[in-house]
Amino acid sequence: MIRIEARPSTPRAMTLGIPVLSALIALALAAIPLLAAGANPIAAYGEMLRGVFGSVFAVSEMLTRATPLIFTGLAAALAFRARLWNIGAEGQLYLGAMAAVAVGSGALDIPGLFLLPLIVVLGAAAGAAGMVVPTFLKVRFGADEVVTTLLLNFIILIFLQMMLEGPLQDPMGLGWPQSAPVLDQGMLPPLMDRMRVHAGLIVALVLAVLAQFMLARSVWGFRLRAVGENAAAARHAGIGVNRSLFGVAILSGGLAGLAGVSEVAGLKGYLTADLSPGFGYTGIVVAMLAGLSPAGVVIAALFIASVFVGADSMSRAMGVSSFLADLVVSMSLLCVLVGGFIARYRLVWVRAGKAAR
Amino acid sequence: AEKVKVAAIYTLPVEQQWISRIHKALNTAAERGDIDYVFSENVANTDYERVMREYAEQGVQLIMGEVFGLERAARKVAKDYPDTAFLMGSSFGPVAPNFSVFDNWIHEPSYLTGMVAGAATESNVIGMVGGYAIPEVNRLMHAFMDGAREVNPDVTFIVNFIDSWYDPPKAKESAFAMMDAGADVMYAERFGVSDAAVERGVKAIGNVIDTAGAYPGTIMASALWHMEATVDKAISNVAAGTFEAADYGQYSFMAYGGGSLVMDESLVAPETVEAVKAKEAEIMDGLFRVNVNDDRPVSDN
Amino acid sequence: MTDHTVLRLNGLSKRFGTVLANDDVSLALHRGEVLALLGENGAGKTTLMNMLFGHYLPDAGTVQVAGPDGVLAPLPLGHPQAALAAGIGMVHQHFTLAENLNALDNITLGSEPLRALRRDRKSARQKIEGIIARSGLSAPLNVPVGRLSVGECQRVEILKALYRDARILVLDEPTAVLTPQEADTLFDNIKAMTRDGLSVIFISHKLREVLAFSDRIAVLRHGRKVGEMATADADEGAIARMMVGADTPKVAREAMAPGAPVLQLQGVTVPGRSPRDTLTDVTMTVHAHEILGIAGISGNGQSALARVISGLAVPQNGTIRVGEEQIARPGPATMVRAGVGRIPEDRHHEGIVGAMSVAENMVIERLDDPSVQARGLLRRGAIRAHAEALARAYDVRGPGVDARARLLSGGNIQKLILARVFEHAPRLILANQPTRGLDMGAAAEVGRRLLQARARGAGVVLISEDLDEVLSLADRILVIRDGQLVDTHSHDRERIGLMMAGEPA
Amino acid sequence: MMDLLNILLSESFWAASLRIATPLIFGVLGALICERAGVLNLGIEGIFVVGAMSGWMAVWLGAGLWGGVLVAALAGAFFGLLHAILTVPLGLSQHVSGLGITLFATSVSYFSYRTALPNVSSPPRIEPFQPLDVPILSDLPFLGPVLFQQTALTWLALLMVALVWYVMNRTALGVAIQAVGDNPDSVDAQGLSVYGLRMGAIVAGSALMALGGAFLTMSAFDAFFFGMVNGRGWVCIALVIFASWRPGKALLGALLFGAFDALQVRLQAEMGALVPGQIFLMVPYILSIIALVLTARSADYPRALLTPWFKGQR
Numbered sequence A: 001m002i003r004i005e006a007r008p009s010t011p012r013a014m015t016l017g018i019p020v021l022s023a024l025i026a027l028a029l030a031a032i033p034l035l036a037a038g039a040n041p042i043a044a045y046g047e048m049l050r051g052v053f054g055s056v057f058a059v060s061e062m063l064t065r066a067t068p069l070i071f072t073g074l075a076a077a078l079a080f081r082a083r084l085w086n087i088g089a090e091g092q093l094y095l096g097a098m099a100a101v102a103v104g105s106g107a108l109d110i111p112g113l114f115l116l117p118l119i120v121v122l123g124a125a126a127g128a129a130g131m132v133v134p135t136f137l138k139v140r141f142g143a144d145e146v147v148t149t150l151l152l153n154f155i156i157l158i159f160l161q162m163m164l165e166g167p168l169q170d171p172m173g174l175g176w177p178q179s180a181p182v183l184d185q186g187m188l189p190p191l192m193d194r195m196r197v198h199a200g201l202i203v204a205l206v207l208a209v210l211a212q213f214m215l216a217r218s219v220w221g222f223r224l225r226a227v228g229e230n231a232a233a234a235r236h237a238g239i240g241v242n243r244s245l246f247g248v249a250i251l252s253g254g255l256a257g258l259a260g261v262s263e264v265a266g267l268k269g270y271l272t273a274d275l276s277p278g279f280g281y282t283g284i285v286v287a288m289l290a291g292l293s294p295a296g297v298v299i300a301a302l303f304i305a306s307v308f309v310g311a312d313s314m315s316r317a318m319g320v321s322s323f324l325a326d327l328v329v330s331m332s333l334l335c336v337l338v339g340g341f342i343a344r345y346r347l348v349w350v351r352a353g354k355a356a357r
Numbered sequence B: 001a002e003k004v005k006v007a008a009i010y011t012l013p014v015e016q017q018w019i020s021r022i023h024k025a026l027n028t029a030a031e032r033g034d035i036d037y038v039f040s041e042n043v044a045n046t047d048y049e050r051v052m053r054e055y056a057e058q059g060v061q062l063i064m065g066e067v068f069g070l071e072r073a074a075r076k077v078a079k080d081y082p083d084t085a086f087l088m089g090s091s092f093g094p095v096a097p098n099f100s101v102f103d104n105w106i107h108e109p110s111y112l113t114g115m116v117a118g119a120a121t122e123s124n125v126i127g128m129v130g131g132y133a134i135p136e137v138n139r140l141m142h143a144f145m146d147g148a149r150e151v152n153p154d155v156t157f158i159v160n161f162i163d164s165w166y167d168p169p170k171a172k173e174s175a176f177a178m179m180d181a182g183a184d185v186m187y188a189e190r191f192g193v194s195d196a197a198v199e200r201g202v203k204a205i206g207n208v209i210d211t212a213g214a215y216p217g218t219i220m221a222s223a224l225w226h227m228e229a230t231v232d233k234a235i236s237n238v239a240a241g242t243f244e245a246a247d248y249g250q251y252s253f254m255a256y257g258g259g260s261l262v263m264d265e266s267l268v269a270p271e272t273v274e275a276v277k278a279k280e281a282e283i284m285d286g287l288f289r290v291n292v293n294d295d296r297p298v299s300d301n
Numbered sequence C: 001m002t003d004h005t006v007l008r009l010n011g012l013s014k015r016f017g018t019v020l021a022n023d024d025v026s027l028a029l030h031r032g033e034v035l036a037l038l039g040e041n042g043a044g045k046t047t048l049m050n051m052l053f054g055h056y057l058p059d060a061g062t063v064q065v066a067g068p069d070g071v072l073a074p075l076p077l078g079h080p081q082a083a084l085a086a087g088i089g090m091v092h093q094h095f096t097l098a099e100n101l102n103a104l105d106n107i108t109l110g111s112e113p114l115r116a117l118r119r120d121r122k123s124a125r126q127k128i129e130g131i132i133a134r135s136g137l138s139a140p141l142n143v144p145v146g147r148l149s150v151g152e153c154q155r156v157e158i159l160k161a162l163y164r165d166a167r168i169l170v171l172d173e174p175t176a177v178l179t180p181q182e183a184d185t186l187f188d189n190i191k192a193m194t195r196d197g198l199s200v201i202f203i204s205h206k207l208r209e210v211l212a213f214s215d216r217i218a219v220l221r222h223g224r225k226v227g228e229m230a231t232a233d234a235d236e237g238a239i240a241r242m243m244v245g246a247d248t249p250k251v252a253r254e255a256m257a258p259g260a261p262v263l264q265l266q267g268v269t270v271p272g273r274s275p276r277d278t279l280t281d282v283t284m285t286v287h288a289h290e291i292l293g294i295a296g297i298s299g300n301g302q303s304a305l306a307r308v309i310s311g312l313a314v315p316q317n318g319t320i321r322v323g324e325e326q327i328a329r330p331g332p333a334t335m336v337r338a339g340v341g342r343i344p345e346d347r348h349h350e351g352i353v354g355a356m357s358v359a360e361n362m363v364i365e366r367l368d369d370p371s372v373q374a375r376g377l378l379r380r381g382a383i384r385a386h387a388e389a390l391a392r393a394y395d396v397r398g399p400g401v402d403a404r405a406r407l408l409s410g411g412n413i414q415k416l417i418l419a420r421v422f423e424h425a426p427r428l429i430l431a432n433q434p435t436r437g438l439d440m441g442a443a444a445e446v447g448r449r450l451l452q453a454r455a456r457g458a459g460v461v462l463i464s465e466d467l468d469e470v471l472s473l474a475d476r477i478l479v480i481r482d483g484q485l486v487d488t489h490s491h492d493r494e495r496i497g498l499m500m501a502g503e504p505a
Numbered sequence D: 001m002m003d004l005l006n007i008l009l010s011e012s013f014w015a016a017s018l019r020i021a022t023p024l025i026f027g028v029l030g031a032l033i034c035e036r037a038g039v040l041n042l043g044i045e046g047i048f049v050v051g052a053m054s055g056w057m058a059v060w061l062g063a064g065l066w067g068g069v070l071v072a073a074l075a076g077a078f079f080g081l082l083h084a085i086l087t088v089p090l091g092l093s094q095h096v097s098g099l100g101i102t103l104f105a106t107s108v109s110y111f112s113y114r115t116a117l118p119n120v121s122s123p124p125r126i127e128p129f130q131p132l133d134v135p136i137l138s139d140l141p142f143l144g145p146v147l148f149q150q151t152a153l154t155w156l157a158l159l160m161v162a163l164v165w166y167v168m169n170r171t172a173l174g175v176a177i178q179a180v181g182d183n184p185d186s187v188d189a190q191g192l193s194v195y196g197l198r199m200g201a202i203v204a205g206s207a208l209m210a211l212g213g214a215f216l217t218m219s220a221f222d223a224f225f226f227g228m229v230n231g232r233g234w235v236c237i238a239l240v241i242f243a244s245w246r247p248g249k250a251l252l253g254a255l256l257f258g259a260f261d262a263l264q265v266r267l268q269a270e271m272g273a274l275v276p277g278q279i280f281l282m283v284p285y286i287l288s289i290i291a292l293v294l295t296a297r298s299a300d301y302p303r304a305l306l307t308p309w310f311k312g313q314r
């Protein structure tokens, strides 16, 4: 019989070593699809490494892809801390992006000093609104937010399509369902010449640090943790549970909205219905890998981005199907999940018969 | 001669009709031994720019693909790699020195298939199922509708967009709904429509690719797109070092063999065949210009 | 009673991390015998029984059970299935019922092969009805268990064991949630069954029951068995000494003149979905220097009353006054600010946030206080220092104030809550089931603290299903029944018991 | 108005509703079983994909239609087992494991499809399930076309509704599954295996989900496409709650959703000129949320949903 026992404490080497080991195991497992596709795994790993760290360009691309994941990862981490299961970051991201182009692409031609903050604030507000609605339905009617946020993703995406063929459509866009570009002064500036990595990354990092600090050190964070760990006790102790939930809903939705702002005003410049290849959902994964810690979110986002960019680039170099990238990401995720388990628990083999005789 | 290194970047899998035509033309060129061909499919627009740069860095000579979702970014990349030739599906114009564009300008054969459909319908109701209402789609639908109206002024259209490039079951349901509303000829812009037509025994018109073999007795005519002319032209330009920024759209016109009509003459009335062939000749001779209309088509009520 | 041994535990040991929960415990049980297993909170009683039943695998030791032929045979350990097959039935300290199923399904769960294509509910029902007739333990069989009262749930638990033909019945604190009358009936029924050969081990902290119903007593302390005695030879003092290793001081209540009113409820009505959370037109006054006891069978509106006083329920009608102040918008925070200290009924569920530290739990009701925060940031040093002082003052023992509160034992969690409540000298204290599940020492400590607060001038509302506790602590006793309060004007056990049951006194 | 009435009275509309509902019926039943046992299975979207791909692939390789159905179920069961191992004995987050399974199952399907068929220009087709032509019944007015001209898989879905209802409500196994989703301790204390019941339920539920995917490639259509599942799995997650975890209501919910979808394509065709087509696309989702809001308070959740349970820890 196998028994699972919580480790009294996790050795330091293990906290650091196990995630790394898990990632390595995931890469080892990636050899299976590689061999199936007739590629040499050893060469592939080399290509993968080169794809992420081989050049300044590669690193900048990895950072570019990590940026929205930090935002959505933070969105999920904060909400999940309060046991508010926000699966709707994807939709909230698009709400933020819509708000950004609504004001940023010519509606207001004002200096960047005003326009950029306006875009950021409105984008965050739009995302926040997208999470406040399901939170209201939860608090008022008891409607499960996993489902409402999930369904809202679809509704928002369809709404987006409607907007891109209607009010938000670029009049110069030859009829394509896309928005007009954000004015130059409304764009988040790039961090490096000729590279795509942009100031959104800095914003994301600052917010991660801030979130980490507030969660651990502020009364607000205290309340949020209490509500998440035991809402009944928090309510009994006089903490406004609904207020905390709405607060975290606003932050979580706002962060997801910022992911949209950052993608549209930092990277693409205008909005299309395929702005996000599932950043909202991946954010959940990032948050959980991070153990719901904001600082961890940064590391997890960098990890996921590295694996994706590396595997994607490797698939091209090795001439195997580019679907390999998602496959490697998902295997890494599952391995790291199990690794996290092993760090917290140990399996004990017990022979049941012995004691009985 | 040295093989030209060509890479293609597609935002959808290579089975998608539109992309399959480019893929096919490049594969043909590769089989001929003219090029070394690699491709990445299903690349999200977010990642597209990185993939372009990766190929450019690898020294690929010609990069093909579609930049409808990232027109500006793509032109920026092209500027950063002036020695690489870019030939991209795009709604906008070329940019010197190295960024050329193309599009599926098969409105001409679409017009002709419209004539077939308009003549064939008995209920005077034609059903049209589209993916998204984007210019590339709208343009062909309007040409088709114009053609149908030319031969049959009483014809009405039911138009539906399923808001997905890929959902054959949904396209099929949409087609069934139109047949329930009286449509007896279907314009099959998406996969799934012809399947519904086969099940109900009504006729269909194909688009971009020739699926007549898969739906025997159903597809009366198809407007085909051929990328060979475009691709071969670009490859030879690159090989000769004469690649320039240009609009390759014309190579999709019928006159260049980029667009063509196929008809199953056993399913089409002889007088219609005759009328269509006459019109085809007019187009080839430049005597008739098919109107281009990019607006979203709507149902007649 | 014969001397025939039906169960033998030989040298069982079990370690959880650093805690040695059981250390080489041996025990024998005879046919038809009621053995009381006693010990302080955390002494290892539940752990021992869980090993017997197969929930835990012992680190060392063996168990032997007599078969139907009376011959002792080794029991395979670590398999509840095997224990059930050997005729061992266990009623756990916490209910193990599926609330969405009715009693019949809960009772038959696991007794039928899972592969069977159909169930024979008819004969199951007949068998259960037979057991009910024989044992006198009745419960509605067709209602989802979630809608039953705790007393009914407790009976369903025992029926579960009897349905599996248990010859050995383990009862882990079966009366912790029952009224004295319910408890007496339960034990009468069990006694009757022992005459048919049932053997019983029961765990309890209530010495009255132990002395009245057991034949023999075994005592655990810190995981070791420290003694056994025949109940006939035992008295409270002797048992307590064996459990704690020292005498426990008796709490004595001195007479005291009541002061000004500290809590007045006037015509308070709370509508609820079940009687448990309904109050109808309740009027009551609590004075300074007074402990007002609320007795009643569980599920008669105690929770609703407690929710009103702790600010969790907003009455539909009526007024609440704390001291002079009328509470316009009741809420937990308002109540705390008005000087109400609240000891919740369910300490794990409502009393603490188990995943947060002991120190954090100590300040959770006072987050706006300048000693806790400055400009929205926690003063972590101050919080910690405060917690350490408080833990010393109230003798909260455990792995330290930075440890998660859930790691504390039940008694220490209660002390944490007491510390939090008493620290700010509340003028009114709501104590809802404050000693439920606590051992004698811990319970006495709670009583002592409540009396201290009363002496200081606080008013106390003591809601308890343990009538003995109410009798010993309260100055005045009201009975709650069907959401209404009745003054008893008495301290007579018999009379109050009858009023609780709804009979005219 | 007349149009709407005409649509609602037409048999083809109801036949379409049932057809569109079929994959959802499989999916919602599968999700229901998992959640009844206390485990949320967000892997459903990916399990749909793997069912669609593997079932189709098996038929394409010559396994026969029912062979394809079996392969799809087995593939679903495999990914279900993975989810079960991660969430039951290991007790990992059900949300993340589920999303991970969706990503994994989807990418495995796509990667293997592409590796097996590297150079197709149009997707290869199979001979799919044909509508059953039950002799006399299919000629019945109204009921004939609606019920008796569906494919065998639709019938299988309806059969599954009855089967799941029977197992859940009339067998010891069903009672045990309901118990383990409400309070695992109740099952443990009665000598049943919490792990066994939960894992079994997830595996069985996932196999059913995969049939929903298989329907797409083997009945609704005859080829596999990337992205063809298109959110149908997620919809099932919402429908389970709408159905209060009851098979009968699950059927009703799936049918309602199917009906709205069928209505949507018909109305859009009629009124597309007046209203943006997207409005119609949104309707089923908005109605799901409204239904959820209306039923939420009365829904009795499996109390142990999302809560892992470890043996020997309480």
Ligand SMILES: Nc1ncnc2c1ncn2[C@@H]1O[C@H](COP(=O)(O)OP(=O)(O)OP(=O)(O)O)[C@@H](O)[C@H]1O
Pocket (backbone or CB within 6 Å): C016, C017, C019, C020, C021, C039, C040, C041, C042, C043, C044, C045, C046, C047, C048, C093, C409, C410, C437, C439, D312, D313, D314
């Ligand atoms: N599953 C477990 N994991 C870790 N520690 C445990 C576990 N179960 C019990 N313990 C510890 O073992 C000791 C004995 O606990 P046990 O529950 O047996 O006490 P008890 O005598 O039943 O107490 P009470 O009277 O409060 O019910 C305690 O210190 C407890 O914290």
Ligand SMILES: Nc1ncnc2c1ncn2[C@@H]1O[C@H](COP(=O)(O)OP(=O)(O)OP(=O)(O)O)[C@@H](O)[C@H]1O
Pocket (backbone or CB within 6 Å): C102, C119, C121, D168, D169, D170, D171
């Ligand atoms: N013949 C039977 N065999 C097995 N279980 C049964 C049988 N009859 C009823 N049950 C179970 O007993 C419980 C109550 O039965 P009943 O048939 O009254 O259910 P119900 O309340 O009407 O619920 P439903 O809405 O599912 O019909 C249910 O949980 C049901 O599953």
Ligand SMILES: [Mg+2]
Pocket (backbone or CB within 6 Å): C045, C046, C047, C093, C172
């Ligand atoms: Mg105990």
Ligand SMILES: [Mg+2]
Pocket (backbone or CB within 6 Å): none
């Ligand atoms: Mg019934």
